[in-house]
Amino acid sequence: MNNYEIGRLGEDAVAYYLEKNGYEVLDRNYRTARGEIDIIFSDGDYLVFGEVKTRNSLYFGRPCQAVDINKKIRIVNTAKNFIVKNNFYDMNIRFDVFEVYYKSRKILHIKNAYDT
Template sequence: MVMNNKDLGNFGETLATKFLEDKNYKILDRNYRALGTEIDIIAKDKDELCFVEVKTRRSHKFGDAYEAVDEIKMQNIIQTARAYIYKNNLYDIQVRFDIIEVYIREGKINHIENAFSLI
């Protein structure tokens, strides 16, 4: 079955959500939108609030998936995370930014914790 990029991304986000749940993360939100940007998954890992960007690829043919999270994307995620924190009055919690790479053909998921920080 051939998937378009939107379907591929949605499939990867679903796999990443399940992956996090299996690691006992509590999923708080998916596809959270604010200020014209989006965060794929917002979860809680013990006492940390995790903002997770999911990058799904069919293979490594064009490089590693995390490389698609450039400086502009990081700034957008941080901006949206701040909006989420403000909206939900979550000022006294540790925050972390993760990237999850999903490689469909390999059946591989790579979780990069603390992939970047507030800039």
């Protein structure tokens, strides 16, 4: 299985996790010319933009460490596009990161992982 397929399985697992825990998934793999957001969901009065990082091992560090400043900027800019396009001006905004450990099948949900 290649990295793309493992990443897709991680995103599917996170979508299932969110729905199972009462969150409403609004969009997946939202793309613009500025970037992509893996999963967008609502958590009460929060509109949440989630980045999913799936790993087989910790050889390259924790999955959340792959969300560097450039990735954060792309996500924030893409989130702005989603908010405008879908008229979500009145919701609170949050950026979460999901660490998916493929072999152990564990998901770590890091809420409010970074600010804008």
